[in-house]
Amino acid sequence: MRALEKKLFRDFLRLWAQGLAIALVLACGVSIFLMSFGMFTALTDTRAAYYERNRFADVFATLRRAPKSLAPQIAAIEGVFAIETRVTGSAILDLPGKLQGAVGQFISVPVSGEPHLNVPLLRSGRYPDPQASGEVMVNEPFAQANGYVPGDVIHANLNGSLRPLTITGTALSPEFIYTIGPGDMMPDNEGFGILWMSEPALAAAFDMAGAFNDVGLQLTRGANVDQVLDALDDLLDPYGAQGAHDRAMQQSNAFIDGELKQLQSMAYVLPPVFFGITVFLVNMVIGRIVALERSEIGLLKALGYSDMEISLHYLALAGLIALVGVAAGFAVGTWLSRALAVLYAGFFNFPYLIFSVSADVYIISGALGLGTAMAGAIRSALSAARLPPAVAMSPPAPPNYKHSLFDRFLTLLRLTQPTMMILRNIARWPLRAGLTALGIALAVAVLVASSFFEDALGEMIETSFYKSNRQDAMLILTREVPESAIEEIRRLPGVLQVEGVQFHGAVLKNGHREKRVAIEGRPEMADLARIVGDKGQVVAAPKNGILLSERLAWQLDVGPGDLLEVEFLTGLRETHQIPVAGVITSYIGLAAYMEIGALDALMRRSARLGMANLSLDEAQKDEFHAEVKNLPGLAGTVMLGDTLASFEETIEQNITISTIIYMAVAVLITVGVTYNSARIQLSERARDLASLRILGFTRSEVSYILIGETALLALLAQPLGWLLGAGLATAMVAGFESDLYSIPLVLNRGTFAWSSVVVLIAAAVSALLVRRRLDNLNLIEVMKTRE
Amino acid sequence: MARDITEPEVVFRTEGVTKVYDTGEVKVYALAGVDLELRESELTVLLGASGSGKSTLLNILGGLDHATSGRVWFKQLELTKMNDRALTRFRRDYVGFIFQFYNLVASLSARENVALVTDIAPDPMPAEEALEIVGLGHRMDHFPAEMSGGEQQRVAIARAIAKRPQVLLCDEPTGALDSKTGVQVLEALDRINREFGTTTAVITHAAEIRKMAHRVIRFQDGKIASTEFNETRLHPHEIDW
Known part of the structure; x- marks a missing residue:
């Protein structure tokens, strides 16, 4: 090994703490990128392969009942490659x-x-x-x-x-x-x-002999999906169709799309933050080393080392740090991918696991990690190369402190000299101070944006389960039945209260905007499943109008009082003009509500229900279940207590895991930024500080100067971090929002406080680690060293 | 003046070399027209007060710095026409430097500091041999922090001679040392000059050192004030300052 290479490795070992602090930040970026991008690719590929091999349909439609003789007509639609009718x-x-x-x-x-x-x-x-x-x-x-x-x-x-x-x-x-x-x-x-x-067996059971109520189509390559959907709707409308749709609205596919969207936004949002911090930290550390090794650079040049060799030497130092970061990132990223794959295995049912992250994702993330470190080091490496050897051999000119307006302002404040030193140093290097504060602020932001989730889901549960859906069970009927059925249900063991509900598929139209939803009809002042307004007030299901969830109203661009064209896909399949009665907040699905009797009136029929909400006597639940199993015409039951429990359990697990991960991430960022910033200050000011000690300043007085700047920057970073965190949380809420569900933006004071406490503790510990070095400073040695 | 054919070959030659530091407000003439010749195997001592231009000249001769005007030759090579890349090549192949503050790389041992040079020189001697020459054969694996100032400077000398340079340029090699340690360093330089015939230029503040030189050049205000030759040279151990 050449002597210059030995120097490289010894420098690297000497800088291990600083290098590690940077490497871990880089590792976060690499591992998250590896996991999210890797999983995105794996999931996309797996799904595509699965769809291809098992001929997943392109177009789906459900209807009440159509004769099988309709099938050839459907197959004849232009663009249809294959058709399958089912019961x-x-x-x-x-x-x-x-x-x-x-x-x-x-x-x-x-x-x-x-x-x-x-x-x-x-x-x-x-x-x-x-x-x-x-x-x-x-x-x-x-x-x-x-x-x-x-x-x-x-x-x-x-x-x-x-x-x-x-x-x-x-x-x-x-x-x-x-x-x-x-x-x-x-x-x-x-x-x-x-x-x-x-x-034949199923047709007999559901009374569908010679008929079908479900159709799937595979389209030819390049077929016009919208035209096929329209043509299919035209054919199926007379048979009680709910409207054909493509893969985007197929439930299983839509959920995977949602997951892919999350992975993608994760890959795009988080790693750049870590890479940015890494660039800053590498730049700071290599810049300092080049400054410290000024005379060694001059010497190497005097010895005949070329500019290129010297640049490469410092780039290689950054490269070694990157290598550790990338290696750690690979290890953690692989582990995270496995953990996520296990999580997916419980969520998604794929026949084969192409859940391994492919080699090129490793190559891409490794290259990104190395590139990041190079980007951080290039400026200092070039400045080392550009340093003329004769200049490098002489000591650098003292930093240029000037009297500025800010300085005069400081003088007016009559601050102590140590405080002046702190403030002047910040003013002298405003970019570095700003970036340090920004780095710490990002750590706070990561915590705010991750821990707000718990509050948001809590709010979701509170609204959805305790305020809105207070029923114990939902009985879903195979078809709508007369209101008298409510009495039968009430006679089931343990049933305390029953409310009937109906659902109608409908297309809501406002000009060219349209949306297919299910309109829910509820009793005007339902007590079990209530409609809750944004301030927690109970809202009555409107008799003369329709109540829309915010997202739906926004998508249709309507507000209270606007007229909406409602094309019912059920009953008489008529189109009505219905005014928007109000807009409410809803976190799950695209909600649209009307009073149940008003719907019956529109359909010109007697009162009916398609689902029943029940409250139950806890003591008689077993008898209830035993009885319900034998109830004819029941398509399904939902026990809300079970739903809530499994929801909370899943959330609990995920929140605990993600809180730990994000806390580790925030701590790593904070330590990476504060430790390096304090170390560099110690290195820059060792002589100043030693001089002060010789003049009679105590250790703590000198520490104050060193730690003071870091502490001040850490404190200034807090409000910025809250702001960034709130922005990040808002962006995440927007990113997660879909027609399936949305997450409320709930930012409590506690979230901000908790984030700040974690970051400030991490900052304090890193600063104290550097302070210990200051305590051990050999005054004589420091004064003897030539800068 | 006809050249005496018995005189050794000229190694360095300068013609009207100036070096101006332009700070914007004032122009400082570090060198104000220097003409000089350094000959093969000579040991030249450059004397002069601080700021008289000695170090600037040495840096220009060694290809570390550019002259503002004038011309500089190393044998047939005109240094003043060379770009940075060519100057780097020149330093790598021909020049050994020794500085007042040793400039050892703290993270490398004595042997490895010398290896910095032997790694890149075309025809180096083994690092161990160079260290033996300066009398540090027994300290090869020590780090700079574990050595005295004189020892560190001798490592620097070993590093400079290891490439078998044609010229050795020394900028106050004893400046940071007491006279006893300084003598050891001068002895090493003297030995190299005598044994290998390496052309050597030594800048010093200590006028007594002139007694070991073939030629003594005094600098004043960026110009050569005088040049003198020693008929008899003293051995470093005979010098005291």
Whole structure:
């Protein structure tokens, strides 16, 4: 090894603490990039491959009932490559040994065998026999959650009679990568299953012989999707269609899209912050080293080392720091990716795990990490190269302190000399001071933006569960029934209170803006499921108008009093002009509400309900469940207590993990910035400080000068950090907002305080570490060194 | 004047060299027209007060600095026509420097400091041999912080001679040392000059050192005030200052 290389490694070892502090910040950037970008690519590729191999449909439509003879007409639509008509329906499942019923989503399998589109991937056993009426294939997660293997028997309440169904096999489907039951907020594999059943058997059970109620299309390459959707709607409208849609509105696909969007914004937002801080820190440290090694640079030049060799020497020092950072980033990033893959495995059901991060993502993130360090070092490396050797050999001119207006202002304040030293130093290097403060502020911002989540989700739970949805259970009916059914439901054991609700698919139009939603009809002053306004007040379901959620109103560009064209996809399929009665805050879905009786009036029919909200006597829940399983015409039940519990449990886990991660990140940034900034000040001012000590200043007085600047900058950084954090939180809220859900922006004083406390403690510890070095300073040695 | 053919070859020659430091407000003439010749195997001592231009001249001769005007030759090479890259090459191949403050790299041992040069020189001697020459064979693996000032300066000398330079330029090599340690350093320089015939220029404030030189050049206000030759040279240990 050449002597210059030995110098490089020894310098690197000597600077280990500073280098490590920088490397860890860089590692954060590399690992988050690796994880988010890697997972984004992996998830996109996996999904694309899965969709391709299992022929995931491009267009979907559900309807009430259409004759199979319609199929050739659909297939003839221009741009349609393949078509599959199916019978689907849901029913309550009675699982052996379980008190509470589960919900089953039934899907027909053609008599010919394997479906053409949305092909389930067999995981075990076999497809149900087309001739057998009592066989089903179930989705693998449902089988695993309940411990079923082929041959096991479950029961389903089909058409009013409890029928035994033998499980023939398990499968996964591209349609159900994210499987969520009706009314659920989280996947519940134990309580919600997909069941594939032979078409004749299912048609008989749902009274659909010779008909279909679900269609999927695969389009030719380059087909005009909108034209196909319009043509399909035209064909299906007479048969009670809910409106055809493309993949973007397919539930499972939309959830993955949401996750991809999150990963992408994570890859774009967070790593640049870390890379930026790294550039600043490397620039600061290498700049200082070049200043300190001024005479060594002169010497190397005198010895005949070229400018290029000297530049490379300092770039290589930054490169070594980057190497440690990238290596740590790879390790942590790989670990994070694995952790995320495990998290996804519980969320998304893919048949194969292409969840490993590909090599090129490592190459890209490694190159980014190295490039970042180079970007930080290049200025100092070039200045070392440009330093003329004769100048380098002589000591540098003292820093240029000038009397400025600021200085006169300081003089007026009659500050002590040490305080003057602190303030003058900040004024002398305003960019460096500003960037140091910005770095600390970013640490605060990261904490604010991550810990606001807990409050936001708390607010979401408070509003959604304790203020709005106060019912204990929801009974979802297979079809709308007369209001008299409420009395029957009330007679179920344990039922205290019942409210009927209806849902109507409708297209809301304002000029060229339109949105397909489900309008919910509720009793005017519902007590169980209430509509809550932005100030927590209960809002009545309007009799003469429609109530919209903020996002929906914004998308349609309407406000209270505006007339909305409502094209109902149910009942008489009429179009009505309905005024917007008001706008309310809603965190889940695109909500639109009307009074239930007003809807019946529009449909010109007697009172009906499609779902019932219930409050239950806790003591009689078991009897209730036992009875509900046998209730005919029930498509599903949702127990809100269970939903809330699983929601809270998931959040609790995720929040704890993410709080720890973000805290570590904020601490690393703070330590990286404050430790380096204090170390550099110590190095720059060692002579000044030693002189003061010789003049009789005490250790703590001298420490005050050293720590004072860092402390002042850390304090000044707090309000900036709060501001940046609030901005980041707002951006995150906007980034997460989708038609599926939105997160409220809740910023409490506690969030700001907590963020500041964490950062200030980390800053104080780093500054104290440097202070210990100051205490150990050998006064004589320092005074003897030639700068 | 016809050249005496027995005189050694001219190594450095300068013609009207000036160096002006322009601070914007005043122009400082560090060198104000210097003509000089340094000959092969000679040991020249440059004397003069601070600011008289000795170091500036040495830096220009060594290719560390550019002259404002005038011309400088190293044998057939005209240094004043060379760019930075060529000057770097020149220093690497021909020049050994020794400075007042040793300028050792603190993170490298004595042997490794010398290796800094042997790594890049075309025909170096082993670092160990260079250290033996200056009498530091037993201190090779010590770091600068573990050595006395005289020892550090001798490492610097070893570093300068290890490349077998054609010229050795020394800027106050004893300036930071007491006279006893200084003598050891001068002895090392003297030995190299005698044994290897290396052309050597030594800047010093200590006038007594002139007694070991072939030629003594006095500087004043950026000009050569006088040049004298010593008929008999003293050995460094005979010098006291």
